[in-house]
Amino acid sequence: MATFRRYSPLPGFGLSLGYTIFYLSLIVLIPLSAVGSKTIGMGWEAFWSAVSNPRVVASYQLSFGASLLAAAVNVVFGLVFAWVLVRYRFPGKGLVDALVDLPFALPTAVAGIALSTIYAENGAIGGLFAEHGVEIAYTPKGVVLALVFIGLPFVVRTVQPVLADLEKEVEEAAAGLGASRWQTFVRIILPHVLPALLTGFAMAFARAVGEYGSVIFIAGNVPLVSEITPLMIITKLEQYDYEGATAVASVMLVISFILLLVINALQGWMQNRYSKGA
Amino acid sequence: MSATMVLQPGSLERFETPTAREPLWVKITLITIALGFFAIFLLFPLFSVFSEALRKGWGTYLAALTNRDALAAIRLTLLTAAISVPLNLVFGMSAAWAIAKFEFPGKRVLITLIDLPFSVSPVISGLIYVLMFGAQGWFGSWLAEHDMKIIFAVPGILLATIFVTFPFVARELIPLMEAQGTEEEEAAVVLGASGFQVFWHTTLPNIKWGLLYGVILCNARAMGEFGAVSVVSGHIRGLTNTMPLHVEILYNEYQYAAAFAVASLLALLAIVTLGIKTLVERQGRRQADESNTTENAS
Numbered sequence: 001m002a003t004f005r006r007y008s009p010l011p012g013f014g015l016s017l018g019y020t021i022f023y024l025s026l027i028v029l030i031p032l033s034a035v036g037s038k039t040i041g042m043g044w045e046a047f048w049s050a051v052s053n054p055r056v057v058a059s060y061q062l063s064f065g066a067s068l069l070a071a072a073v074n075v076v077f078g079l080v081f082a083w084v085l086v087r088y089r090f091p092g093k094g095l096v097d098a099l100v101d102l103p104f105a106l107p108t109a110v111a112g113i114a115l116s117t118i119y120a121e122n123g124a125i126g127g128l129f130a131e132h133g134v135e136i137a138y139t140p141k142g143v144v145l146a147l148v149f150i151g152l153p154f155v156v157r158t159v160q161p162v163l164a165d166l167e168k169e170v171e172e173a174a175a176g177l178g179a180s181r182w183q184t185f186v187r188i189i190l191p192h193v194l195p196a197l198l199t200g201f202a203m204a205f206a207r208a209v210g211e212y213g214s215v216i217f218i219a220g221n222v223p224l225v226s227e228i229t230p231l232m233i234i235t236k237l238e239q240y241d242y243e244g245a246t247a248v249a250s251v252m253l254v255i256s257f258i259l260l261l262v263i264n265a266l267q268g269w270m271q272n273r274y275s276k277g278a
Numbered sequence: 279m280s281a282t283m284v285l286q287p288g289s290l291e292r293f294e295t296p297t298a299r300e301p302l303w304v305k306i307t308l309i310t311i312a313l314g315f316f317a318i319f320l321l322f323p324l325f326s327v328f329s330e331a332l333r334k335g336w337g338t339y340l341a342a343l344t345n346r347d348a349l350a351a352i353r354l355t356l357l358t359a360a361i362s363v364p365l366n367l368v369f370g371m372s373a374a375w376a377i378a379k380f381e382f383p384g385k386r387v388l389i390t391l392i393d394l395p396f397s398v399s400p401v402i403s404g405l406i407y408v409l410m411f412g413a414q415g416w417f418g419s420w421l422a423e424h425d426m427k428i429i430f431a432v433p434g435i436l437l438a439t440i441f442v443t444f445p446f447v448a449r450e451l452i453p454l455m456e457a458q459g460t461e462e463e464e465a466a467v468v469l470g471a472s473g474f475q476v477f478w479h480t481t482l483p484n485i486k487w488g489l490l491y492g493v494i495l496c497n498a499r500a501m502g503e504f505g506a507v508s509v510v511s512g513h514i515r516g517l518t519n520t521m522p523l524h525v526e527i528l529y530n531e532y533q534y535a536a537a538f539a540v541a542s543l544l545a546l547l548a549i550v551t552l553g554i555k556t557l558v559e560r561q562g563r564r565q566a567d568e569s570n571t572t573e574n575a576s
Contacts, residue, residue, distance in 0.1 A: 006381040010463050011473035017376035020388070023369045027440055028394055031406035034416065038409055077315050084312040088305060096312070098556045102320050104495075105548035105555075107502025108400075109522040110541040113529050114323040117330060117538075124326070125318070149319055181300050210399025212505035213522070217529065230401040230505065237405065237509065242414055249402045260397045264390060 032253075039250040042243045050247035055223050056232050060251075062140055063229040067208035070147030074204045075197055077148075078155025085156070086163045100156050103149055108213025115146050116218035138220025143228060146214045151204030158200035162193050162274065195273050199266040206259040210252065327545045331538035342528075342536035343543070350516040351524035351540070354432070358520060359500040362440045366496055370447025371489075375477070378455030379463065389452065395444045403441045404509025407434055430512030435520065438506040443496045450492030451485060458484050487565065491558045498551040502544055 039047060050056070084090070085097055103111065119126040119136040126136050136142050166189065174184040212230040219226045227235075229252060236245035300308075332339055342348060373392060377385060395403065410416050411428035421428060428434045462484070466476045482489075504522040511518045513527065521540055528537035 008380055008460065008464075009467050010379050010460060010476070011467070012375060012477075013380045013382075016372040017380075017382070020369065020373040020376050020392075023372075024388075024391060027437075027444055028391070031410055031437075031441070032394070032398070034406050034409040035402070077311075080308055081312050081315070084308050088309055090309050090313075092313070094556075096316050098552050099316070099320050099324075101552055101555065102324060102548065105498050105551045106324070107498075107504060107522050107541075107544045107548070109504040109525050110327060110502070110544045110548075111323065112504075113525065113537060113541060114327050114330075117534070118323060118326055124322070149323070152319065181304075206397055210397075210402070212399065212401050212508075217526075230399050233399075233401045233405060234509065237408065242409070242412070245405060246409065249399075249405050252399055252402060256397045256399070260390070260394070263397075 035246055035250050035253055038243070038246045042247065046243055047247045047250075050236075050241075050244040051251050053244075055227065056229070056248055058224045059227045059229045059232045062143060062226065063209055066140060066143045066147055066228075067205050070144050070151055070208050071201050071205040073144075073148050074151040074155045075201050078152060078200055078204075079159055079193070079197060081152070081156045082159040082163050086160060101153050103151075103214075104153055108150075108211070109217075111149060111214040112146065112217035115149060115214065116142070119145060119218060137218050138222070138226065140219075140226050142218035142220065143215055143226060146218050147208040147211060150211050150214050151208055154203040154207065155197065155200030158203065159193055159196045162196040162270075163189075165274065166192055195266060195270040199263060199270055202259060202263045202266055206256065206263065209259070210256065324545060324549075327538055327541050330534060331542040333538075334535040338535050339539045339542075342533075342539035345536070347515045347519065348524060348536075348540055351519045351521045352543070354435070354519065355501050355521040357432075358435055358439050359497050361436055362443055362500045363493060363497050365440060366443055367447050367489075367493055369444070370451055370492060373448040374451035374455050374485075375481075377452050378458075379460050392448050393445050395441050400442060400503065400505025401509055403506035404438045406441075407437050407510055411437075429510050430514070431518060434510035435507050435518060438510045439500050439503055442503050442506050443500045446496035446499065447489070447492035450488045450495070454485050454488040455481070487558050487562045491555060494551055494554050494558075498547060501547055 081096075081100065085093065085100075116123075116137050118124050119129075119142060121127065121130045121135065121137070123137070129136055134141075136145060170188055171184055174188050175181070179187065210230060212228075212234075215228055216231060219228060219231070221227050221231060229248065233245045233248050233252075236242075236248065373388075377389065408415060408429055411421060411434065412418055413422070413429075415429075428437070458481075462480050463476050466480045471479065501520075502522055503520075504526070507520055508523060508526070511520070511523055513519060513523060515527070519527065521544055525537050525541045525544070528534075528540065
């Protein structure tokens, strides 16, 4: 132990690290490895036929397409939110700041039934669109909408502190050198918050790809049209097709791990960037 | 990620000089966009939960909440949170102590692994326990021989909930305890305090707000989890239905008022969670200000 860690007079290292690794293995690592071992055990053909089934392929397209679109919308509106919360004073600001985290705190099933009621043909907002022949609920549009709801806080909460840390002097210097406000925004502020924006984008995207509860009620779940990938896992489980469910899950897990690594790399970039800048 | 965000006092004034300010119309447009988006996307869905719940009056509302199956769902949800939150609390404190107070190789990997449940789809979080304990799973036949049931029973719901709420306390505490360093604890040890005394009297007072915040987030997710629990529950009314699952069943049976009545309790939980979060952040800021002023004074 003495060579494994740097010396510290504090007690409890062995116990706390031991328990951490034990509990982590028991709850997370061993159960997750079940997906890997079951996938390896099923053989290539069974795996491929499960993950390349047309219904499943259509679900990848919807899940990834809708998640990308939703995360892009979140970047734009998340930046506006963060900007307004950091820079301006307006009535109701405290409420807005507190409720930005609502999608984190509100159980996904509650968000799901609320959104599908509002955006259904006879709903408060869905009705307005239905008059113009646009259906939102029970179409891929509904999926995007639910994912925008779920992803917003990720972008706001990553960009907000970075924007607050930006030194006023830099902006004043730019203005003093004759830059317009728009030039200062594009040349100074945007590059400064770019790592945070990308991190928020990646986090919102990663969450959206796996999201289930808030999407499932508004999606309508029409095969080949509005079925998301997590739903395909549930559908296969309900048909007692454990191999098929595991195969699709393993594809999703690999993508999640890649996204996790990307997010970690982005966060490392952010830390470097902002600790140097300060 | 949001708990540690602390805006400096007076941070607004820094941007109020004329050279670094947008024209008024830009300011008004941006605030309007943000408030419009806020009203449509956040405020209105929250409001609609309560208005739909009360659409058929208080009688229907109360009847939906005092229904036998609804009460069973509420009890199961409370039980799930009461077991999973303390387990993850102990884990979170233990992980934060090891990671924040000591240096050892592999630390970053360990932190990434602790965060893993956040990047896994809730549906997969349920599936992994089906693969272990389901009828065809690793321990399926052994469990059947011993007449024990985990999947489609309460233990499965507990496991799935523990998994999805696993990182909450740890990820609040690790950065907080890292920032506080080890000097105070080391001084306590030199003065003869035991390990438990060091933690109780030195570390805990410094981290209590972050700890509370982590526990509250953990609890909100434990009570509100839907996807993972849905996979392992089996949806047996009165037995393995949690509140979110009960909401789903009622909604799919077109009992909208009842579904939203149960949902309104979960929405209240979310509001209380956000309220406490705001208070905790304010406390954290005050604590930071106080330690700043004492440092400046000395």
